[in-house]
Amino acid sequence: MKILIKNAKIVNENQIFESDLLIENDIFSKIEKNISDEGVEKIIDASGKYILPGIIDDQVHFREPGLTHKGDIESESRAAVAGGVTSFIEQPNTVPNAVTQELLEDKYKIASEKSFANYSFMMGGTNDNLEEVLKTNPRNVAGIKLFLGSSTGNMLVDNPETLENIFSKTKMLIAVHCEDEATIKANTEKYKAEFGDDIPMKFHHLIRSEEACYISSSKAVELAEKTGARLHVFHLSTAKETSLFRNDIPLKDKKITAEVCVHHLTFTDSDYETKGTLIKWNPAVKTQKDKDGLWEALLDDRIDVIATDHAPHTLEEKQNVYTKAPSGGPLVQHSLQVMLENFKNNRISLEKIVEKMCHNPAILFQIEKRGFIKEGFKADLVLVDLNETYTVSKENLLYKCGWSPLEGTTFHSKITHTFVNGNLAFENGKVVEKKHGERLLFDRK
Known part of the structure; x- marks a missing residue:
């Protein structure tokens, strides 16, 4: 052809x-x-x-297997290609969690039959599956995913010895969700004592706070520096965290890299009043100061990649009271358009959008022959x-969950x-x- x-x-x-x-x-x-x-x-x-080269989204949750009432590989990859996303890397907190090689390969088999876009799946780390993690094939698996704070799927890894073992022994890229569990629990109890389960959404960014994020991400960076691990920190949400990352060396030489998601570049805590739980994410959307700090770090190359953390839930689930409303939302169909709107508003160049959404994910994950418009590339x-x-509008959404923030x-x-x-x-x-x-x-x- x-x-x-x-x-x-x-x-x-x-x-x-x-x-x-x-x-x-x-x-x-x-x-x-x-x-x-x-x-x-x-x-x-x-x-x-x-x-533009096809967008590579390095962090999505397509909900298959086990959570397919929210979304599945077919529905969400359909939405992805409508949004210009041609490749995605999906996370292991499905049901069952992808924490053995057999369960991981089950997901690849589903995608081989159902995906409109190119795909890879992260191997999930737990407190007790180091042996399985070390079997992961670096040639055909994107990396290892660790939840250092609990989120949807509850794959929390909080054993210090386990963490050091994984960081020391795996040569693969380790991607982390960083929020400090003890801080979040203490903050949650404080607000529950005052409001019960129906905590106003405006307190979400104070519960899953700047402190919770920085404590966890700084520990992860410290451990990576100690062990020499290849660390990629997902979804930075605070200006403070950006100080942990470098911009004085080329991306290909960085051992520690960072990602920001479109919602943290778009919304602030002032939007909770109108959007409510529709913009409840972990980590939380935070302040205007944080948003500005993330933009600054993105443009000066301390932050390397723009992604979505696409994570659909049904509208019914999202309309629960605060403590029962799940975190996450669908974004993969519109992430490129969000960034193009920022180009229109003179916040970022087209070249920089392509660098952060196409070139850099390919460089950072060492993806073969993708992410660039070059002769001989896919x-x-x-x-x-x-x-x-x-x-x-609802009429042109392709997400299975049928809504968008x-x-x-x-x-x-x-x-x-x-x-x-x-x-x-x-x-x-x-x-x-x-x-x-x-x-x-x-x-x-």
């Missing part, structure tokens, strides 16, 4: 340039002006539009029109096409109902 995209503005490796792009089978075969259309089966005129891409508008938002950009492995996966508002997702591979020994 040969597909020719003509007259696009390509955003890649800190450049924007106009070019044609030839896709042959599953790779980019030629990137230059005035490519011949001889033997080409499909031509797309992309005049006035921009081509043809994952997204075509965007920066002159169109798109309003989020962004409903009613009008974006001043539109995703028109998504390609996965050289195949058209999304075109002009419709997902192509054929699945082309592949298991991600990693350039590691």
